[in-house]
Amino acid sequence: MKRPPKDNEDSARVISRRAMLMGGAQMVFAGALVLRMRNLQLGQAEEFRLLADENRINIRLLPPSRGLIVDRNGTLLAGNVQNYRIVLVREDAGEPRAALERLAQLIPLSPDEIDRAEREIMRHRPFVPVTIVDQLNWEEVARVAANAPAMPGITPEVGFNRHYPFGAEFAHSVGYVGPVSEADLAARETPEPLLMIPRFQIGKIGVEREYEETLRGTAGHRRVEVNAVGREMRELDRQEGDPGSTLQLTLDRQLQAFTLARLGEDSAAAVVLEVQTGNVLALASAPSFDPNLFVRGISVADYGALRDNDHRPMSNKTVQGAYPPGSTFKMVTALAAFEAGLATPDERVYCPGYIEAAGRRFHCWNRGGHGRVNLTSALSESCDVFFYDMAQRVGIDRINAMAERLGLGIRYDLPLSGISSGLNPSREWKRERRGAEWVVGDTINASIGQGYVLATPLQLAVMTARLATNRAILPRLIHAIDDIEQPIPDQPPLGLSAAALAQVQRGMWEVSNAQRGTAYGSRIVDANLRMAGKTGSSQVFSITAAERAAGVRRQDQLPWNRRDHALFVCYAPDTDPRYAVSVVVEHGGGGSSVAAPIARDIILAAQSGGLPPIEAYPQPQRNRIETMMRTISEQIGPAVAPPTGRSRA
Template sequence: MKRPAKETEESARKISRRAALLGGAQLAFAGVLVLRMRSLQLGQSSEYRLLADENRINIRLLPPSRGLILDRNGVTIASNVQNYRIVLVREDAGEPREALERLAQLIPLSEPEIERAEREILRHRPFVPVTIIDQLSWEEVARVAANAPALPGITPEVGQTRFYPYGADFAHAVGYVGPVSERDLAERENPEPLLMIPRFQIGKIGVERELDDNLRGSAGHRRIEVNAVGREMRELDRQEGDPGTNIELTLDRELQAFSLARLGEESASAVVMEIATGNILALASSPSFDPNLFVRGISIDDYAGLRDNDRRPMSNKTVQGAYPPGSTFKMVTALAALEDGLATPEERVFCPGYLEVSGRRFHCWNRGGHGRVNLVSALSESCDVFFYDMAQRVGIDRINAMAARLGLGIRYDLPLSGVSSGLNPSREWKRARRDAEWVVGDTINASIGQGFVLTTPLQLAVMTARLATNREILPRLVHKLGGVEQPIADQPSLGLSAAGLAQVRRGMSEVSNSNRGTAYSSRIVDATMRMAGKTGSSQVFSITAAERAAGVRRQSQLPWNRRDHALFVAFAPEETPRYAISVVVEHGGGGSSVAAPIARDIILAAQNRGLPPLDAYPRSQRNRIESMINTISEQIGPAAVPTTGRSRA
C-alpha cells in the first residue's frame, strides 16, 4: 500500500537529521585526531624522537689517553704506545673453538690461551666484541688483516698501552699499570663506568696508583646504531675523551739512573733531596725490576723469580723499609742533651770500651775504648759509650721529642705505595704495644739507634736536611700537575740552638774529613763539594758466645742475612748545603766501608749534575774510581724503544 506523501516526507527529514548528526560526530572525531596528530608531530616531536633514538642508538665509552709522567727536566718516564689487538664477534665468527684454531695458524696461541679466550667469549652475548689477545706485533696484525676473508668475525684493532722507556730505573717510584681486577672494583664504593671497559688499565703501585684519578682522564663516547636485539649496525658519531693530566715529578732521570747503577746488585736504597725545596731528586731501591713486564703480562717464571728473590726487588726500600738507624741516630741524642743544657760541647766522657748500667755491660763497637772524647770526637769516631752516658742524662722522653722534631717516626704524605712511619718509641708506645714499662736499658739502646727505633731511608734524608738547615724540611715528589707548579710547603725554623747545631755539624764534618773519622776513606778532596756525614751499622743478629768460641768474629764470616745493615747520611756542600742523602745497604756490614763510598759517589753526581768529577777523589783512588764510573756510564743507556709482541706465560 502506498504511504502518504506527508509521512514519506517526515521520514526523509528524520533520516537527514540522523545523517547530519552522525556526519557531524564523525567530522568532530576526525578533527580531534588531526589535532592530536598535529600535537604529536609538531609540539611533542622532540620528546618522541628522543624515545625512538634511545631504542635504536647506544652510547659506548671510549677510553681516554693516559697522562704522561715526566722527570723534573721534562723527560718522559711513563708514556703511551700503540697496542695492537685482535677482537672476535661470536655471531659472525661461528663456533669459537674453530675460529680460535684458525687464528692460531697465523699468530702463536697456546692451548691455555685458547681455552681462556673461549671461556671469555661464551661469557658474553654473541654480538659483543671480545678481546682475544693484545700486545701483538705489526707483523702479526698484518697477517691477520691479510687473511680477513678467511676469518669472519675476527678483526684487528689498535689502542694504547703504557710503556716505561727507562725500565727498572723508576719502577718503585712511578710504579706500573694493569687491567682492572675484581679486587680493584671491590675497593671502590661506586666504580665509574670507565673502569668497566674490558682490559682498561689503571695504576697498581707507586705514582701510577696514588695519582690514578689525575692520570686516568675522562672517557669519550661513540654513538652507534643497533637493531632491535642490540646488534651494532653502524657508528653515528664519536667524541674523544679528555686525556689524563701530565705529571712532572721532582726526580732527576740521570741522577736516578746513576744512583740505581751505583747500588749495583746490593739489597739497598738511596734517597737524595734538594735541601732548599725538599724536592726528592733520586729515590733508588735495589734490586729493581722492569715494570713493562707487568703491563705486557708477566710470565710465571719471571714473577716467581721476583717473588722468591731474598733481596726483595718488588719492595720499595726507600719508603717501605724500616731499619734500626744505628749510629746515624747519634745526632738526635746529642741535640737532645745540648738543647736542655744537660751536656756541653767541651765536656769529655771516658770510654773504656763499655759502660756498666744496672749490672749489665753495654759495649762500644771499639772494644778497646776511645779514651776521653767530647761531642765532636764522639761523633767523628762514633763512640757508643759517650752516647750511653748522654742517654742516662736526657731519658727517652727528650730523645723521642728530638727525633720527632728532626722528622723521624712520621709518615710523609707522598704519592707512593706503602709509605712507612718507622718507629719513634716512647714509654706510652711500649706500654700499649708490649704491655711492659720502659727501662733504662731501652734508653741506652735507643741512644745509638738500636732497640725499638726504626727509620726509613726517606726519614733519614729528611733528618739530615733538617740538621743542615735548622728548618722543617718536608719531602716533595710532585713538581707540576697539568703544567701547574705545586706549592712548596712552609719551612718554619726548628728553633734549635745555633751553637749546639754547629757542634753537631762539626762532628759530622770530621766523620768524613778528619783522619780519625769513620768515613775518612770516603772523603771528598774538592773543598767546594766536601760533605759532612755520619756512618752507621745496625745490628740484625748478635754473634753468640758459641759462635765466638768457634771462631766466628767478623761480619764477613756470617751468612748474608745475619750481617749488620750499613748506613750513611750526609749533606753537601759542607759550607752551603744544597743536597742531603741517605744510603742503607741491607746486611752490608759496615757503614764506613760499604754505605759511605756509595753515598759519596751519588752526592758528587748530584753536585756535578752528571757523572762524579774524578778530581774530587783522593789521588790514590782515582784509577779505581775512573774504572767504576766508566762501567756505570756504560750501564746508563738512552731510553728504550717499545718492543712489540708478547711475553710468554
C-alpha cells in the same frame, strides 16, 4: 502453536532495546579507543619516540688517553704506546676454530693459544669483538690486514698501552698500571662506568695509583645504532674524552739511574734530597723490577720469581723499610743534651770501652775504648760511651722530642705506596704497645739508634737536610701538574742552638775528612765538593754463645740475613749544603766500609750533574773508581724501547 501478534510485538521491542544498548556500548568503547589512540599518537608521541630511540641507540664509553709522567727535566718516565691487536667477531667469522686456524697461518698461534681463544670467544655473545692477541708488530698487523677480505670477522685494531721506557729505574716511585680487578671495584662505593670497560687499566702502586684520578682523564662517548638483539649497526657520532693530566716529578732520571746502578746487587736503598726545597731527586730501592711486566698481567713464573727473592725487589725500601738507624742517630742524642743545657760542646767523657748502668754493662763498638772524647771526636770516631752518658742525663723524653723535631717518626705525605712512619719510641708507646714501663737500658739503646728506634731511608735523608739547614725541610715529589708548579711546603726554622748545631756539623765533617774519622776512606778531596756525614751499623742479630764457641767472631761469618745493616748519611758541599743523601744496605755489615763509599759516589753525581769527576777522589782510588764508573755508564744506557712481542689479552 501460533504466537499472538501482541507477543511478537513485545519480543521485537525487547530485542530492539537490547540492540540499541549493545550498539551504544560498542560506540562508547570505540570512541574511547579512538581517543586513546589520538592521545598516544599526538599527546605522547615525543615520549614514545625517545623510548624507541633508546632501544635503537646505545651510548658507548671511549677510554681517555692516560696522562704522562715526566721527570724534572721533562724526560718521559711513563707514556702510552700504540698497541696493535687482532679482534674476532663470531657472528661474522663463522666457526671459531676454523677462523683461528686460518689466522694461525699468518701469525704464530700455538694450539694452546687457539684453545684459550676459542673458550674466550664462546663466553661472549656472537656480535661482541674478542681480542685474540695483542702487542703485534707492524709486519704481523700488515699481513693480517692484507688478507682481511679472505677472513671475515677478523680485524686488526690499534689501541694504547702504558709503557715505562726506563724499566726498573722508577718501578717503586712511578709504579705501574694493570687491568681493573674485582678487588679494585670492591674498594670503590660507586665504581665509575669507565672502570667496567674490558681491559681498562688503572694505577696499582706508586704515583700511578695515588694520582689515579688526575692521570685517568675524562671518558668520551660514541652513539651507535643497534638492532633488536643489540648488535652494532653503525656509528652516529663520536666525542673524544679529555686526556689525563701530565705530572712532572722532582726526580732526576740521570741521578736516579746512577743511584740504582751504584747500589748494584745489594738489597739496599738510597735517597737524595735537595736541601733547600725538599725536592726528592732520587729514590732508589734495589733490587728493582720491570713494571712493564705488570701492564698486561704478569705471568705466574715471573711473579713467583719476584715474590720468592729474599732481597724483596717488590718492596720500596726507601719508604717502606724501617731500620734501626744505628750511629746515624747520635746527632739526635747530642742535640737533645745541648738544647737542654745538660752538656757543653767542649765537655769530655772518658770511654774505657763500656759503661755500667742499671746493673748491666753496655759496650762501645771499640772494646778497647776511645779515651777522653768530646762531641766532635765522639761523632768522628763514633764513640758509643759518650752518647750512653748523654742519654742518661737527658732521658728518653727529650731524645724523643728532638728526634721528632729532626723529622723521625713522621709519615711523610708523598704519593707512594705503603709509607712507613718508622718508630720514635716514648714511655707512652712502650706502656701502650708492650705493657711495660720504660727503663734506663731502653734509653741507652735508643741513644745510639738501637732498641726500639726505627727509621726509613727517607726519614734519615730528611733528618740530614734539617741538620744541614736548621730548617724543617719536608720532602716533595710532585713538581708540577699540567705545567702548573705545585707550592713548596713551608720550611720554618727549627730554632736549634747555632753553637750546638755548629759542633754537630763539625763532628759530621770530621767523620769523612779527619784521619781518625770512620769514613775517612770515603773522603772527597775536592774542597768545593766535600761532604759531611755519619756512618752507622745497626745490629740485627747478636752472635750467640754457641756461635762464639764454634769460632764465629765476625759479621762475614754469619748468614747474610743475620748480618748488621750498613748506613751512611751525608750532605754536601759542606760549606753551603745543596744535597742530602741517605744510604741503607741491608745486612751489608759496616757503614764505613759499605754504605759510605756508595753515598760518596751518589752525592758527587748529584753535585756534578753526571758521572762523578775522578779528580774528586783520593789519588790511590782513582783507577778503581774509573773502571767502576765506566761499568755503571754502560749499565745506565738509553731508554728501553716499547715491547713488540705478542701477548694474549
